[in-house]
Amino acid sequence: MALRGRGGAVTFLVAGTGGTASGSGTIRYRDGTRGTYTLTAPDWRSGPAATRAVTLPHVNTPDGQLAEKARLYAVTVPAERGRAVASVTLPRDPGPEADLHVFAAAVRETDTGWTGSWSRAVGGYAKAGPWADRTLRLVVHTSAGGRGLRIRLSNTFADTPVRIGGATVAVQREGAEPSGEPARLTFGGRSGTSIPAGAQAWSDPLRFPVPAATNLLVSFHLPETVTAVPVHTKAIQRSYLSDQDSGDRTGDTSGAAFTGSLTTYPFLTGVDVRGGPGSVVVLGDSITDGNHSEEGGNRRWPDVLARRFLEQDDVPRHGVLNQGISANRIVTDRYPGEGVDRDTAGVSAQHRLERDALAQTSARTVVVFEGINDVRWDTPPEQVIDGLRAIGERVRARGLRAVAATLTPCEGYPDCTAEVEARRTAVNTYLRERGTRENGGPFDALLDFDEALRDPGRPTRMLPAYDSGDGLHPGHEGLRALADSIDLRKLVERGR
Template sequence: MLRTSKRGASIGTPGRTRHRPVAAARRTVATGVVAVAAACALGLGALPATADPGPDRAEAADVTGPDNPTPDPAPDPVPDPVLLGDAAPDGEPLPLERLFDNRGVSDDAHPGAADFDGRGDSFSAQELRAAGWTPGRTIAVDGAALRWPATAPGRPDNVLAAGQAVRLSGRGEALTFLVAGGGPGARTRDGAAGTGLVRYRDGSRSTYRLRAPDWRTGPLPTKLLGLPHRNTPDGRRAGTVRLYAVTVPVERGREVSSVTLPRAGREAGLHVFSLALRGPSNGWTGTWAASTSGYTTVGPWTDRTLRLVVHSSAGGPRARIRLENTFSPAPVRIGHATVALRGKGAATAGRAVPLAFGGRSGTELPAGAQQFSDPVGFRVPPDTDLLVSIHLPGTVRALPVHSYTSQTSYLSADGAGDRTGERGGEAYGTALPSWPLLTGVDVAGGPGSVVALGDSITDGERSTPGANRRWPDLLARRLRDQRDVPRFGVLNQGISGNRVVTDRYPGTGASSVLSGVSAEHRLERDVLAQTGARTVVVFEGVNDIRAGTTGDEVIATLKRIAATAHERGMRVAVATIAPCGGFFDCTDEAESYRVAVNRHIRAGLGLYDAVFDFDAAVRDPDRPDRMLPRFDGGDHLHPNDAGMRAFSEAIDLRELI
């Protein structure tokens, strides 16, 4: 039987399997999740806390945040002398920089002045500067404002974790570390790991597990920043060296007083450069989002303006955008940006409203970093096309993009200059099939957001282009047209070609492979750090089984995704894999894996808060390995508009809360 809302909208469907909710209480021992770069912004609605510089450090207050994002960097400061190992492990908490006991960065002219890994090697100050990572600069990652150490090359700039107590205050949704593994005792690409402690003002405490991948051999797809060389006592040596952002849970609502670093030991080499709390997203709802699917060559484009077409799910009286320089090895300069309601084509319906970044019309995004615009009084209606225009004043040859959009955006001519304020569309003569740089639009107010984590089906392949008939769009309309559950925003984090288990984007350099890193590896950036995220619907796996990944491997990864999301207090729903019989590589073996994964999902095993049976919604009862013809988009893998609607209607809205 269908259950109907007070307004008659269907909020239940046949074929849905309902399970008892999984307890969302966060575990006290939590596994750190490597957050791939670029992820999200300078906090989500509140100022994120950073390690307290302490009263004995004459520094200006760090006032970066979503309402006051990172300004352009000032000239590099000359630091005061810093004593090595200024506090004993488990002593009185001190600011992180007072604990620095390792020299990790050297000037290319004096490579022997630092020894990051106990073998005499170090990061290059010149290459860090070329990436936009200047001393003292804030690097915003996944909602946390990490501060790159304000020290000169050859001076102490990180701490080898050995149980030191770090002064940190504030409330947040998670705790992010800027780390790298490297020590004489390190033996594998797994790097260094250990268990640390978070203390709260009320006297309670929680533990966390922190792992720092090795700076030379750790996974490239999950790095925050990669540099092409390392400094050695004998000069520069080629080979990518990495820095990672790793995020762990904290107890929401409790005020943090200090963080004790793991007792990893100096030989293991767990290096901490910075740490910060991710601020809560109170007062904001994500209305649109897109995942970065890769970093690819463009143009080159010189002095051009992008006009990107996006579609709102929820409405609100104020708005802000999020820009991300994910996977990029270099900074990108933003000259100006505006937001407007869309008229026809590239023309606006009314005035294009200027956006600011920390009170300035433009900004620079360091490699791997993100930034929110300042909130602006611009009313966003629900279910409406918006135009976000971004002026790129310099020459760019590669950018992070979301590659498949099912939507045409626009680009001005080379040398056309800043056209962000124009109402007409005449200046935008080039069609643009991707979304570069822009990863989110938020609105003030609202109940928060539901995140759809998926592949090309979620991305809208074979739905009508420009009509916003992807299943997350249709889910947003169902939410808008009822009153029984909150009218959440819906954030589409589908990437064409994406997989649950394996990475597609290689993790370094410009690539034509634009299918992203795995669902597990992008979970932090694309789900947990999203504005107001309350529930995630995971609908992936068909690309894995078609590529030969076993059902057991997919199941194990789905379990880890659910466990991590639950540690952060999120509700987790999983959808069964839809049939793909008739597609060229949907073999009998792939079908056997699909059946096994779906059997696991339907059973629930106490792991998931809800299960939505997308398979049952579209399959042919006479040929269960295939979609019904009326739902088939023509290639037997991707559904058409009717199939997208069937997926949307297979979701019981009650199970989203």
């Protein structure tokens, strides 16, 4: 099939029937070269909910319609980065028991002329409101600046579409008050859009000077009743909500209409800026999410890292995208992957890697700093190591720089026993001795966060000056110490 584009990957919308189906195909490039790929499609009825792209409401069979949901999957395979694709040859039918179905395919662009400046990962699909005819005004803090802007709204994990009546962006003056008249965003030339269940929508590019390290107000109107939302729970930032049935207040030049407040991020998952060198994506848990940091203070360690990029000229000033989810794990899903659920700790890092890291705008480097929750909750270190290795290999297969961080001490936290310490030590030993490419591992570089935070006189615990008080989460000085311990050159791909 003909396929046009220049990027580092090709994504297929697929499903298997009769079981998981797999086959090999060919990518042909416009310069006459070719490469092979392997495509694996989970079964559309029994495959995992955590990695589904689309859920269908029923299954048709020769004997009639079944009231059973079916799943389609977006599966991405590596392509030669930057090489123009001409066509793909689809895999042959693997048969006789399982069949592989391909519904669509597209080249995933690598260099799009945008840099990711802010992002948050969806941790689950949770009850809300009900909200009816209300406007949300969300506060986000940029990392990189640029000469233009677009936003990403996501309906991840949802089982119903959501209607966006209108949207604007402005620089924040104070609270819900913008510094000037909000700029109107459009979607395909229209003021609003409908986002299908499981999908996302980008606004059209907007000429809007975006300052670096600045709070923006992103407002969007929900004209219809909303009872559940895709959500990032730990915003550690106060945002705003207009009254019920108050209409479209996205253009308001004051904050008076926004009498309610939010400490979560529903729907909004990204803000990109025009130009720039690309982004460093941080895949993490509550330490990255900023637990115990000051609300609205932007003192998470990725925030400090972003400011370090801005304050130097030795390496390109990358955007920093914080994709931490509190309580997230490497191996085990917390959120089940579909349905309304109180647990919004996300699907596992392995299951969310594609959406939350590899597919982020102009991602150049992926930092993975997870695993402490796995070892605290009895996951054998061998499984954590296997998960980290798989993540590193997938990142590098996409032509991105893969960086790992050691697990930090947690003595003093109620469940951080001697057994947990032994598992933590085993994971860190692997990362130090066999995790990097020079030692036969998948990672291009290692950040030794354990060394940065531990008490030299008692290395099973954090240095007291860095501890928030619970033994597990660093306080502000500890978060700064993490960011300050990083040699920025480890995060930047050679030649960029």
